[in-house]
Amino acid sequence: MAYDYEKSIRPGKLPHIWCPGCGHGIVMKGLIRAMDTCGLEKNNTAIVSGIGCASRLPGYMDFNTLHTAHGRAAAFATGIKMVKPEMTVICCGGDGDGTAIGGNHFIHACRRNIDMTYVIMNNYIYGMTGGQFSPCTPTGMKASTTPYGNPDPIFDISKLAIGAGATFVARTTSFHATQIDKLIAEGIKHKGMSVIEVLDDCPTSYGRRNKFRSVVDMMKRLKEVAVPVAAAAKMTDEQLEGKVLTGVLFKEERAEYTDQYAKLIARVQGA
Amino acid sequence: MSAKAEIEIIEEYCKGCSICVEFCPTKVLEMDAFVVKVANADACIACNQCELRCPDFAIKVHKL
Ligand SMILES: Cc1ncc(C[n+]2csc(CCOP(=O)(O)OP(=O)(O)O)c2C)c(N)n1
Ligand code: SF4
Ligand code: SF4
Ligand code: SF4
Numbered sequence: 001m002a003y004d005y006e007k008s009i010r011p012g013k014l015p016h017i018w019c020p021g022c023g024h025g026i027v028m029k030g031l032i033r034a035m036d037t038c039g040l041e042k043n044n045t046a047i048v049s050g051i052g053c054a055s056r057l058p059g060y061m062d063f064n065t066l067h068t069a070h071g072r073a074a075a076f077a078t079g080i081k082m083v084k085p086e087m088t089v090i091c092c093g094g095d096g097d098g099t100a101i102g103g104n105h106f107i108h109a110c111r112r113n114i115d116m117t118y119v120i121m122n123n124y125i126y127g128m129t130g131g132q133f134s135p136c137t138p139t140g141m142k143a144s145t146t147p148y149g150n151p152d153p154i155f156d157i158s159k160l161a162i163g164a165g166a167t168f169v170a171r172t173t174s175f176h177a178t179q180i181d182k183l184i185a186e187g188i189k190h191k192g193m194s195v196i197e198v199l200d201d202c203p204t205s206y207g208r209r210n211k212f213r214s215v216v217d218m219m220k221r222l223k224e225v226a227v228p229v230a231a232a233a234k235m236t237d238e239q240l241e242g243k244v245l246t247g248v249l250f251k252e253e254r255a256e257y258t259d260q261y262a263k264l265i266a267r268v269q270g271a
Numbered sequence: 272m273s274a275k276a277e278i279e280i281i282e283e284y285c286k287g288c289s290i291c292v293e294f295c296p297t298k299v300l301e302m303d304a305f306v307v308k309v310a311n312a313d314a315c316i317a318c319n320q321c322e323l324r325c326p327d328f329a330i331k332v333h334k335l
Contacts, residue, residue, distance in 0.1 A: 002279070002322060002331030014284055014328055021288035025326025177323045216293040 008032045010062045017056060021215030023174035023200025024054050027121050030180025030198075031057070031092070037185040038088075045088045048077040050102055053128045053202070054094035054121040071102025074109040077116050085258040088188060089116040095136040096126040099155050103135070110164035110193050114257040117187040117194040122157055123202040131205030142209045157197045162250045167192035169250040173222040174200035176246065186248065192256050199226075199244065276317035277333045278309050284329035291321035291330055 009032075018024050035045070045063045049055035051070035058065035064087075068076045073091045081089045098106050098120045109116065125143060126132040133143035135155040142149060161169045168190040170183040180198055187194030201207060201218040212218045229247040232240060278299065287305040296318060301310035307330070315332075322332045 002333055005328055009328075015286070016327070018326065020286035020327075021290060022326055025328070026324065029323075029326075029328070215288055216290060219290070 003033070005029060005032050008035065008062055009060050013060045016060055018053060019202075019204045021201070021203045021218075022053065022127075023123060023198075023202070023215075024057060024121055026174040026177055027054075027092075027119065027180060027198050027200055028057050028060065030177060031090070031119060031184055032061075033181035034184035034188060035090075037181060038188045040088050040188070044086065045090065046077070046080050046084075047090045047092065048073050048080065049091065050093045050097040051128070052094040052097045052126070054092065054123070055097055057092050071097055071100070072105060073097065074102065074105035074116075074118065077118075078105075078109055078112075078114055081114055081116055081258055082261065085115070085262070090188070091116055091118040093120060094127065094134075095120065095122040095124065095157065096132075096134040099135045099157060099160065103155075107160065107164035110161050110166040110195065112257040113165055113167050113192045113254050115191050115193070117184065117190075117196065119184060119187075119196050119198065120157055121198050121200050123200050123206060125202050125206040127202040127205045131202075131209060137206075141206075143206075144209070158195065158245075158249050161193075161195040161197075165193070165254075166195045166250070167252050167254050168194035168248070169197075170195070170248045171197040171199070171244065172246050173226050173244075174198060175219045175222040176226065179246070183248070190251070192254060272313050274312050274315045274335060276315050276335055278312070278315060278321070279331040279333060280307055280309065281329045281331070282306050284327045286327050286329070288326065290324050290326065294320045294324050296320065 047058040048066045049058045050073040073093050077089050077091045124137050131144040133146045137150045140149045158171045172179040187196050203215040226246045227243045285306045292300045297314040299311050299315045317334050321330050
């Protein structure tokens with residue numbers, strides 16, 4: 001039998017609005033498989049997003065879902081988790097939503113180590129609004145607002161998450177489809193803030209402007225630049241030039257925020 | 272050679288991105304204007320690459 005994705009999708013919602021070849025659909029399929037692996041119950045799971053093409057994802061999912069304000073996914077998700085710590089909370093959105101306007105909420109969710117899983121779809125651009133540069137647009141590449149090439153250095157989302165205090169951080173790409181669900185599932189099972197960065201492709205607002213002939217070319221590039229962490233350990237700095245590390249980049253156990261908060265309440269009420 | 276799977280294409284969902292065509296190892300699929308079609312059914316080895324990679328939930332691999 002073919003994989004039953006439909007059971008996780010709201011009836012009548014397909015076809016989705018994403019452009020031909022947009023990587024967000026590949027990520028959504030990975031998320032569905034990961035949620036199946038973890039056996040998540042619909043009523044006990046919330047999926048939260050901000051605004052952007054990537055942030056349209058929860059609208060298709062037959063779970064408790066919130067489509068909030070631009071950049072505010074982590075803030076709303078924090079609210080849900082504080083009120084209902086027993087719920088599995090999943091955030092998703094784009095690089096623009098999560099690291100530009102929403103950068104502050106993102107780093108503070110990492111700092112608190114609140115138990116949620118944040119799937120961030122990094123297509124290097126503001127896709128929805130016509131291709132303005134994001135904090136993840138690589139230096140030299142073109143956006144509608146950087147027609148001569150982007151002069152800025154990038155945020156490395158995974159490094160940002162590790163630096164800010166997330167306790168599970170992993171990266172993969174939309175080419176590595178089966179790794180998407182494995183890493184998201186591991187993130188869901190991890191207690192604490194999990195960040196899964198998925199490099200994916202926006203052929204419409206990024207690819208065309210940067211002279212990729214097709215989305216298949218963009219996917220082949222993802223295949224070429226990805227280096228699994230274990231392989232990277234044996235490579236020189238020169239060999240790693242222009243590559244991105246994939247797999248589990250960081251994992252540690254640390255006190256989780258809602259647990260600490262419950263303890264605080266018990267202590268104060270007991271006193 | 273006989274097909275190892277039956278390929279179902281949901282034409283209303285297919286956006287013709289050609290990802291499945293490109294990643295099918297045995298060239299089972301082909302573009303037909305804006306929608307993909309099965310051109311060489313017998314060559315299917317049921318590897319599932321097309322279903323796994325389709326961003327649009329538009330292709331299903333039913334193993335035989
Ligand atoms: C407060 C506010 N500012 C700006 C916008 C316009 N806006 C909508 S989506 C978006 C960027 C989306 O980019 P990203 O999060 O990377 O997602 P993508 O569309 O690339 O998937 C912007 C700037 C908005 N909706 N709200
Ligand atoms: S504009 Fe880009 S990110 Fe948005 S749906 Fe189209 S391809 Fe995807
Ligand atoms: S299952 Fe594999 S061989 Fe068959 S059509 Fe899909 S990609 Fe091609
Ligand atoms: S990958 Fe999906 S949407 Fe793209 S051509 Fe194949 S069936 Fe159609």
